[in-house]
Amino acid sequence: MKFKPIDLTLAAMFAALMAIGANITAWIPALAFGSVPLTLQNFFCVLAGLLLGRRLGAVSMIVYLLVGLIGAPIFAGFTGGFATIMKPSFGFILSYIAGAYAAGLIVDRSKKPTFPTFLVAAFVSLAVSYVIGTTLLYVALTNWAAVPGITYLNTWKGMLVFIPKDLVLTFVTAVIAPRIYYAISKNRTSHTQRYA
Incomplete structure (x- = not known):
């Protein structure tokens, strides 16, 4: 697939x-619920898949990953760099790629997606991210x-403790x-026709 x-x-x-969503409580401390920080990473991950489709949605998450790995402080806690791979929570960053792809895949397969399509796609995306992220977290904690x-x-x-917040945000996303x-979609089509 050729990207425009x-x-x-x-x-x-x-x-x-995603970089903003990872550190939203650093800019707006009032959004922290006690010891539970309100991050918007799952929100933007799901939204990327729903709006951009499976390929471009996944690419946007890969870009986020790579920019962070080369040293930009865009991961949670304003961290970045290759050493982040060794952190137990790194699996969640990887999970966003699959999460965005899953949401986009469901929307892409619908000729004219409606609200139920977006709703199912959003919650499938969240489930995929949680399963992959939590599994890799477990592997990291027990091994590394x-x-x-x-x-x-x-x-x-x-x-x-994080699930209720993500369920609400995922519904809002849908x-x-x-x-x-x-x-x-309309803007992308008109942009393509203009430069075709």
């Missing part, structure tokens, strides 16, 4: 939104970090996505 300039612009925009007494079930229990999707 507008596609690359959209991918870069979502990579930037060698934390004693960690089980796969306990790892999931540790994620429970609600706002259809109108934005058709606006973006």
Whole structure:
């Protein structure tokens, strides 16, 4: 698939939104709920897949990953660099690629996606991100970090505090996505025709 300039612009925009979403409580501390920070990474990951499709949505997450790995402080806690790979939470960054792809795949396969399509795609994306991210977190904790007494079930229990927030944000994403999707689709089509 050949990407057009507008596609690359959209991918870069979502990579930037991921960087903002990772550190939103640093700019707006009031958004932290006690010890639980409100990050918008899953929100923007799902939105990227819904609006950009499986390929471009995944590319935007790959751009976010690569920019962070080369040293830009765009991961959670304003971290970055190749050493981030060794952090237990790195699996979640990888999971966003699959999450965006999953959401985009469902929308792409619908000729004219409606709200139920976006809703299913959004929650499938969230589930994919959680399964991959939590599984890789468990692997990291039991192998690289060698934390004693960690089980796969306990790892999931540790994620429970984040799930309600992500469920609400994912529903919001599905609600706002259809109108934005058709606006973006129209602009991409007109941009293609203009420069064809």
